[in-house]
Amino acid sequence: MDRENVWKKYSAGQLAELEKINDKYKACLDEGKTERECVKLTVKELAAAGYRDLKDVERDASPGLKAGDKVYAVCMDKSIVAFKIGKQPLEEGMNILGAHIDSPRIDVKQNPLYENDELAYLDTHYYGGIKKYQWVTIPLAVHGVIAKKDGTVTQVSIGEKEDDPVFVITDLLVHLASKQMEKKASEVVEGEKLDLLIGSRPLAEAGDLDEKEKEAVKKNMLELLEKYYGMEEEDFVSAELEIVPAGKARDCGLDRSMVLAYGQDDRVCAFTSLFAMLDVAEVERTACCILVDKEEIGSVGATGMHSRFFENVVAELVALTGGESELKVRKALQNSKMLSSDVSAAFDPMFAEMFEKRSSAFFAKGLVFNKFTGSRGKSGSNDANAEYLAQVRRAMDARNVAYQFAELGKVDVGGGGTIAYIMANYGMEVVDSGVAVLSMHAPWEVTSKADVYEAYKGYKAFLLEM
Numbered sequence: 001m002d003r004e005n006v007w008k009k010y011s012a013g014q015l016a017e018l019e020k021i022n023d024k025y026k027a028c029l030d031e032g033k034t035e036r037e038c039v040k041l042t043v044k045e046l047a048a049a050g051y052r053d054l055k056d057v058e059r060d061a062s063p064g065l066k067a068g069d070k071v072y073a074v075c076m077d078k079s080i081v082a083f084k085i086g087k088q089p090l091e092e093g094m095n096i097l098g099a100h101i102d103s104p105r106i107d108v109k110q111n112p113l114y115e116n117d118e119l120a121y122l123d124t125h126y127y128g129g130i131k132k133y134q135w136v137t138i139p140l141a142v143h144g145v146i147a148k149k150d151g152t153v154t155q156v157s158i159g160e161k162e163d164d165p166v167f168v169i170t171d172l173l174v175h176l177a178s179k180q181m182e183k184k185a186s187e188v189v190e191g192e193k194l195d196l197l198i199g200s201r202p203l204a205e206a207g208d209l210d211e212k213e214k215e216a217v218k219k220n221m222l223e224l225l226e227k228y229y230g231m232e233e234e235d236f237v238s239a240e241l242e243i244v245p246a247g248k249a250r251d252c253g254l255d256r257s258m259v260l261a262y263g264q265d266d267r268v269c270a271f272t273s274l275f276a277m278l279d280v281a282e283v284e285r286t287a288c289c290i291l292v293d294k295e296e297i298g299s300v301g302a303t304g305m306h307s308r309f310f311e312n313v314v315a316e317l318v319a320l321t322g323g324e325s326e327l328k329v330r331k332a333l334q335n336s337k338m339l340s341s342d343v344s345a346a347f348d349p350m351f352a353e354m355f356e357k358r359s360s361a362f363f364a365k366g367l368v369f370n371k372f373t374g375s376r377g378k379s380g381s382n383d384a385n386a387e388y389l390a391q392v393r394r395a396m397d398a399r400n401v402a403y404q405f406a407e408l409g410k411v412d413v414g415g416g417g418t419i420a421y422i423m424a425n426y427g428m429e430v431v432d433s434g435v436a437v438l439s440m441h442a443p444w445e446v447t448s449k450a451d452v453y454e455a456y457k458g459y460k461a462f463l464l465e466m
Contacts, residue, residue: 003365006402006450007257018453021275022259025452026249028271029261030160033244034143035078035293035303038101038267042080042274042291046072049278051082054316065320068282073313078293078303081313082277086286090314090321091328093335093428095466096288097277097459098305098419099270099342100295103263104128104441106135106169106194108142108241113233115218120199124243125191128296132189134442136171140196141246146231146239154229156239159246166246167196196243199224245443257364257449264445266295268435268452269341276459286317287463288336295342295419305419311426334427337388337466339459340420344368345408346436346446359407361436363448366402367458370432373408373417382420384431391466392431399461402454406436433458 010018032038051070057063065071065085072082079101083094105127112123126132141159148154159166171189172180180188202216203223225231231239249261270291277289294304301307315329323329347360361368371389374381396403424430435455438446 003362003402003404005364006366006454007364010450014453018449021272021453021456022449024275025268025271026259026261028274029249029259029263029267032101032267032271033141033160033263034105034242035101036145036240037143038270038291039074039077039080042082043072043074045274045278046070046082054313057320058316063320064322065317071317073309073316075307075309076303079291079309081288081290081310082274083317084277084280084283084287085317085321086283088285089323090286090318091323091331091335092285093332093337094286094288095283095463096290096336096338096423096428097273097462098290098292098338098340098423099273099434100266100293100299100305100419101270101291102128102293102296103244103265103267104130104296106130106140106196106243108144108196108236108239108243110237110239112236113218113221115215118200118202118217119197120217120221121195122198122241124194124196126194127242129441131185131442132191132194133185135194136169136189138168138443139166139246140168140243141166142196142241142243144239144241146229146235146241148230148235148238154231156229156241160248164246167198167243169194170197252446259447259449259452260444262443262445264435264437264447265343265440266341266434268343268437268447269433269455272435272452272455273341273459275456276463279460280463283463285466292419299419299422305422330426336426336428337391338420338423338428338430339392339433339462340382340418340423340430341434341455341459342418342420342432343434343437343440344370344406344432345440346438346448348438354410354413356407356410359405361404361406363436363438364450365404365436366451366454367396367404368434368436368451369403369405370407370434371405373420373432376411380417380421382418382424382430382432385429388429388431391429392433392462395461395465396458398465399457401458401461402450403458 032041054071054073067087069085106124109123146154203220245262252258252260299305344361372381372383420430435451
């Protein structure tokens with residue numbers, strides 16, 4: 001169906017609210033460039049809104065939760081789940097917003113620092129689905145943590161401040177690249193060539209140093225790391241350092257109608273879900289917002305959606321709201337309804353041949369729902385029930401949310417997955433929803449401010465109306 005461009009119908013008041021939401025969204029993108037930073041930011045926002053750490057509730061002299069209480073739980077500083085307890089018993093189910101906060105990037109290996117012909121590098125391994133050639137010759141920043149044997153954890157962020165240095169992955173000059181240009185796009189830049197250039201200045205010579213001191217540039221890097229972070233070379237083994245594009249989220253276009261930023265897959269859904277969660281007052285059914293790690297590599301590990309973290313926290317909630325049986329936990333999960341909030345591919349006229357136009361998502365036409373994802377014959381997807389889609393449509397219409405239904409691209413062209421099928425394993429109703437994105441998985445992605453606003457409205461409508 002042909003949906004109207006929502007810019008045409010906004011009032012002055014709605015436009016002001018739209019800009020306010022997008023300004024907050026851009027600020028969150030700047031502050032949360034890694035999953036750890038996103039969790040830290042989320043905890044700060046939840047605490048300011050009166051949410052309590054579930055651990056503190058458990059330690060209370062008279063534990064228990066009642067309607068209106070607000071709690072959250074964190075898993076290894078990389079995933080987080082928040083709940084606003086509703087009036088209905090928990091075993092009658094929750095309204096769940098779920099998104100992921102990891103994004104495609106390049107990770108530093110555990111034995112990374114080396115010198116090659118008086119240039120110092122960090123050896124890397126890319127994370128998630130990227131076009132490797134897009135990551136060369138752009139300014140890059142390093143974010144993460146260094147965990148030392150004494151138990152201290154040092155935060156790292158280099159490349160974001162105006163006076164910070166930045167880093168780069170070099171590329172072959174075009175004058176010598178005739179053979180390189182004949183390669184397939186997937187081979188133009190090889191994974192092992194994505195090493196980060198971090199220095200070229202040798203350690204200043206002292207009287208007791210040999211004139212031909214080897215690896216003097218690497219030694220200079222180690223001295224700087226010791227000076228600023230108290231770090232030895234061996235500490236790389238227990239460090240998590242992520243290489244991301246340097247720079248802030250920006251308005252895009254002469255009309256400032258779009259946002260250009262790193263990590264909008266899937267933080268555009270994560271942050272708008274968080275905003276919706278913070279803005280709901282009373283709820284009939286318990287409202288839940290879960291932001292998880294590792295989706296880009298299959299939702300694996302202790303901080304991915306495949307872990308038992310969410311299930312375990314729900315069991316704690318059931319116990320704290322007057323229930324104890326495993327059956328009540330199973331009922332709480334099975335009776336829940338969820339929006340698996342992940343981005344969708346926006347129709348791109350420059351690559352129109354990859355899309356089936358009648359089933360495409362378009363900029364400024366609202367929140368996107370995908371009945372199914374997967375690839376080829378819907379492989380690896382959750383295919384939402386028709387009855388549930390009708391309920392979702394009714395909820396969106398009740399709050400005047402602009403929305404559209406779409407698929408990722410043409411049948412047999414490609415595909416993708418989300419966390420929807422994992423949550424559907426509990427027997428709950430789940431459908432994919434999110435914001436349309438141009439240049440998805442590129443270092444810089446593009447969204448429509450109107451769609452960011454409609455996503456916020458849609459997620460809030462889901463929490464209140466389902």
